[in-house]
Amino acid sequence: MSLPVVAAALMVVLAFFLTRVVNWVWIKPKKLESYLRRQGLPGTPYTPLVGDVKRNVNMLMEARSKPITLTDDITPRLLPLALKMFNSHGRTFFIWLGPVPTIMITNPEHIKEVFSKVYDFEKNASFPLVKLLVGGLASYKGDKWARHRRIINPAFHLEKIKNMVPAFYHCCSEVVGKWDKLVLDKGLSCEVDVWPWLVSMTADVISHAAFGSSYREGQRIFELQGELSSLIAQELKKPYIPGLSFFPTKNNKRMKAIDKEIDIILRGMVSKREAGEAEHNDLLGILLASSSEESGGSGMSIEEVMRECKLFYFAGQETTSVLLVWTMILLSHHQDWQERAREEVRQILGDNINAKPDIDSLNNLKVMTMIFYEVLRLYPPVAELRRTVNKEMKLGEITLPAGVRVYIPTALVHRDPDLWGEDAGEFKPERFKDGISKATKNQVCYLPFGWGLRICIGQNFSLLEAKMAMALILQRFSFELSPSYVHSPQIVMTTRPQFGAHLILHKL
Numbered sequence: 001m002s003l004p005v006v007a008a009a010l011m012v013v014l015a016f017f018l019t020r021v022v023n024w025v026w027i028k029p030k031k032l033e034s035y036l037r038r039q040g041l042p043g044t045p046y047t048p049l050v051g052d053v054k055r056n057v058n059m060l061m062e063a064r065s066k067p068i069t070l071t072d073d074i075t076p077r078l079l080p081l082a083l084k085m086f087n088s089h090g091r092t093f094f095i096w097l098g099p100v101p102t103i104m105i106t107n108p109e110h111i112k113e114v115f116s117k118v119y120d121f122e123k124n125a126s127f128p129l130v131k132l133l134v135g136g137l138a139s140y141k142g143d144k145w146a147r148h149r150r151i152i153n154p155a156f157h158l159e160k161i162k163n164m165v166p167a168f169y170h171c172c173s174e175v176v177g178k179w180d181k182l183v184l185d186k187g188l189s190c191e192v193d194v195w196p197w198l199v200s201m202t203a204d205v206i207s208h209a210a211f212g213s214s215y216r217e218g219q220r221i222f223e224l225q226g227e228l229s230s231l232i233a234q235e236l237k238k239p240y241i242p243g244l245s246f247f248p249t250k251n252n253k254r255m256k257a258i259d260k261e262i263d264i265i266l267r268g269m270v271s272k273r274e275a276g277e278a279e280h281n282d283l284l285g286i287l288l289a290s291s292s293e294e295s296g297g298s299g300m301s302i303e304e305v306m307r308e309c310k311l312f313y314f315a316g317q318e319t320t321s322v323l324l325v326w327t328m329i330l331l332s333h334h335q336d337w338q339e340r341a342r343e344e345v346r347q348i349l350g351d352n353i354n355a356k357p358d359i360d361s362l363n364n365l366k367v368m369t370m371i372f373y374e375v376l377r378l379y380p381p382v383a384e385l386r387r388t389v390n391k392e393m394k395l396g397e398i399t400l401p402a403g404v405r406v407y408i409p410t411a412l413v414h415r416d417p418d419l420w421g422e423d424a425g426e427f428k429p430e431r432f433k434d435g436i437s438k439a440t441k442n443q444v445c446y447l448p449f450g451w452g453l454r455i456c457i458g459q460n461f462s463l464l465e466a467k468m469a470m471a472l473i474l475q476r477f478s479f480e481l482s483p484s485y486v487h488s489p490q491i492v493m494t495t496r497p498q499f500g501a502h503l504i505l506h507k508l
């Protein structure tokens with residue numbers, strides 16, 4: 001081929017890519033923007049490529065530079081731009097996630113519609129990196145999601161979770177036993193940063209629940225996922241450029257190596273099971289049974305089972321540790337509620353601290369349930385939920401064009417005085433004394449576990465685990481905030497305490 005022909009071919013290829021880039025960065029965003037603005041929807045101005053990412057990061061940095069107290073609103077530290085727009089523009093507006101207009105939905109009727117139409121408002125295509133942690137059921141769409149949900153649902157039925165209660169007890173009592181020792185070594189009180197302990201306790205629980213007697217190999221997966229999660233959090237702070245995750249940077253290489261190591265461990269576990277070490281009561285056993293021939297070929301492949309196990313690790317561990325840590329922090333601040341919760345534990349479980357709580361006694365802890373609901377309202381572990389619009393959709397009065405996204409800022413909705421009353425920012429577990437529907441006046445405005453068909457599959461699992469942990473803790477210790485505690489909630493995948501949770505434990 002002659003040189004001019006090669007040059008011409010290269011020019012055509014270059015022009016093709018250039019047109020696509022210009023369309024992605026400028027033409028499409030501007031078209032979507034004018035479509036939304038024509039309907040009177042307020043929104044931030046578009047900054048090519050980065051959108052509001054930089055603005056949001058600057059606001060986050062500013063919010064984090066100021067110390068806050070336990071009675072302050074945490075939304076400026078979690079979703080600063082959404083809060084600012086909400087205060088100045090009302091319930092529905094759009095901001096830019098890179099070149100994609102993202103409509104913030106805070107009206108309960110709209111939220112209900114988005115979560116009801118699971119096939120129309122689909123899960124976002126996750127960033128390839130995030131899929132390493134949150135793949136499987138949580139990321140699937142359409143029929144694939146429905147099939148997996150059908151197969152996995154039975155693993156989380158109360159009958160199956162009941163079998164996991166002894167594992168909950170084993171893991172939680174191991175941690176409180178170690179706290180006992182720490183405190184006794186110092187006399188009767190001791191300062192402990194409970195955060196890392198709660199993280200490893202919930203990891204231990206999910207290791208036992210997912211992998212039964214092979215839980216030790218599961219613990220290595222947890223360590224690796226912890227590292228993966230911090231590397232991903234670092235990457236997500238950078239502006240999103242498609243394809244960048246394929247570049248052999250130091251972080252990318254490490255993330256791939258971790259993913260590979262996790263796969264090797266999981267595959268080893270699966271092979272052992274296939275070689276006859278059958279266990280049917282743990283999550284892996286239940287999922288493998290569904291992938292066997294008995295299911296008539298409609299079960300999951302081994303790869304799919306492995307993907308779900310990785311997801312359970314992340315979804316089950318991270319969120320529950322966060323629920324527990326904010327519960328301990330808020331009960332340290334609200335000693336009256338700590339005492340009420342302890343009194344209830346004594347009434348239901350009796351005075352024998354060595355008695356093992358069973359599922360019925362845990363289910364009878366009503367004050368504790370109210371406390372957890374209130375903690376999840378004020379400190380939702382998942383601070384916002386996301387959906388994508390792939391075809392033109394009506395949402396109330398608005399027409400959403402294909403290509404936009406929809407965000408539900410849970411942390412903001414949970415503290416909205418118009419929905420929850422003037423005391424929305426206060427810790428008042430009694431608002432849940434007659435259940436969630438009374439507290440929300442039957443509006444869809446309480447979303448710690450999502451809502452609708454895609455609601456969290458593990459909510460009963462995590463609430464039971466959290467009840468076990470808190471019951472054992474309350475039986476043995478009273479606790480208060482240490483003078484060294486710094487209140488600093490921040491989103492690192494979930495809503496975490498930036499500087500841990502330094503509490504003073506007193507032996508009872």
Ligand code: HEM
Nearest residue numbers: 138315316319320323381382448449450454456457458462
């Ligand atoms: C306090 C604890 C937990 C919280 C706050 C929580 C929160 C959530 C939320 C908000 C969603 C919905 C996401 C969306 O609609 O986009 C979700 C989904 C999910 N959660 Fe949880 N979760 C918790 C515990 C667990 C546990 C213990 C497991 C498993 C062991 C789990 C597994 C899942 C799965 C598989 C999904 C995806 C469900 C689907 O798309 O059909 N979660 N969770």
